Amino acid sequence: MALKELASASNKKAKRVTVHDVARVAGVAIGTVSRVVNGAPSVTEEVRSRVLNAISELGWTPNVAAQGMRGVSARMIGFIFSDIRNPLYSAMVKGAEDALTEHGYMLVVASSNSSPEREVALVELFTRRRADGLLFTVEEESDAGMLQAIRDARFPVVLIERELALPIDTVGADHFNGTRQAAEYLLSLGHRRIALISGGKTNRVGRDRLGGFLQAHQRAGVPVDRDLLRLDSFASEYGFRETQVLLGRERRPTAIISSGMHLLSGVLEAVRMKGLDIPGDISLITSNDTELARLATPAVSVIRYDPYALGREAALQLLRRIARETPQDPIRIEIPTEFVLRQSCSPPRMIVK
Template identity: 55%
Template sequence: MAPSDDSLLIPRPVAEERARPTVRDVAQLAGVSIGTVSRVVNEIPNVSPSVRARVREAIGTLGWRPSMVAKNMRGQATRMIGFIFSDLENPLYASMIKGAEDVLTEAGYLLIVGSSNERPEQECSLIELFDQRQADGLIFTITDERHAQVLDSLTRARFPVVMLERDVEVPTAGAVTANHYEGTLAATRHLLDLGHRRIALVSGGRHNRVGRDRLRGFNDAHEERGLAPVASLLRIDDRIAEDAFGLRQTQMLLSLPEPPTAILALGRHLLRGVLSACRSRGVRIPQDLSLITTNDSDLAELVQPAVTVIRYSAYELGREAALLLLQRLARPDDWHFSSIEVPTELVLRQSCARL
């Protein structure tokens, strides 16, 4: 019997995984300093063609990839655009981001998004982060247009900014918004034409452009007819993002001694709560209550009866914001205020009836 070979029981050494090449490896292979490699990578012109060719050949041989973050820290832009939005659960922002990304990707920019969860301190942190990382520009939906710290961060930022659906007192910031004034004006006129005089407005707060424009359109439509809105039927609150807001406000409105005959529920979170409140109280749409909402959705289209909506394209909002930002990047010495409005349309369905 052959003697046992204990070496068979000893695991063979596994070949060491090849270490990822570093900038030092590139410099040694090319016979140059690390600083020269950095200048070639960052396309700084004061490098001779022969040295530049050696460095690029070494990069190709080693398969080295420079860190984008490291390039940025050294002061070189990464062709990056930031996008700060306030509500992670709002599908409108997904469409806005897609619209912006389609434009910016074609132009060679990377879009980086961040959610503030409607917290101004998080907005300040994100603005400062994008500034530190040398972002080329920013698309931003601010939570509170009057927040001093956020406005200060925007003023100090070294890149152009385009506000989405907001107005701020930063003269260098551009703005893109849907025409909520005309949309609400048309919706209120429609209800008035149907004979309604007790029209409730449930909408977002007075601290942003969207809320102010909607209230102005609502008031102007009444004024055109020589009428005054019923003050007790105005339900405007900054907490509209809460899902329960529409339910709670509709329950209170329907409990009034003289309830409204029509409701304008202008906000993405509102429709489900309004419908739930009506169903629980046996209120029929449109026989007992006419209803118009905004931000078209599957719920508005598929519920019976289908709900009349003020519709606009969130994709176009993002697209126009990106195009405006590219214009400002092309004119770095001309960042005066400019704005673009995306049109709205009133889509008539079956949720409104003559009083």
């Protein structure tokens, strides 16, 4: 008998606490417990306190998988970006996190390491985890697997600095007008051979930057030498190599627009190795206001925007989409850029024809 009683007591101890137990102890309906757990604002403070006390007393832990199966919001947003080492993404994540926290959502971030295959795996993971929505900066806008993964996702998606052939909201900086203003300024100084070094010619950022560059030349009636367009990478070593090639030409550029955070260090190194003076021998403008741009000698003029504001606006748009507060048609939102003039630009010392 003693063994049976011990076994019975052990079974009672091991019995799993359920949401029904919490509802019974708190004296509320099961749905009320779910609303408290998910931070619904419709619950009174008195009821919320009773439920939380019952959860604490019983030691109950919500079953996230079961919540998802019942259609209960996980209050979780995913954020997939390409490179965890890029400080731009850190600022975007902070902006998104602050906005989401204010509305009771948790942000879960993941880096794809610039791999479309990993992007697909991450989208599928957030789908299985019943995320409420996704912020996403894709690596390849035309990747078929990634496009299908987004089609199959059961939550709204807002793209950051990218566009897809899908009806999805996008939020990005106004790179078109920022680059146009920079090129127009150099043209006004008398530059006629301006190089553009950038990456992303197959994504929104690269297309917009090139479009602004070309429009500035078209408005000024100045033809563009396509050989001065180097648009294949944002990497520092690419900036170094292409700047060396450009400055080694007989008809070298008199100005460079370096459009990409990591490009600037490579461009500056190549200019120094050639023994050229900034801005006397070559004028320079870069994008993204970094510590290097501010502390270089001379300080480098920049096309600047606020990545924190970009991340925050993307999160707010996603929340509007989750709440169905926006029109069904996709929305394109642009964060303004500004051209900050420093000491790295001057009229060309000699006209290179």
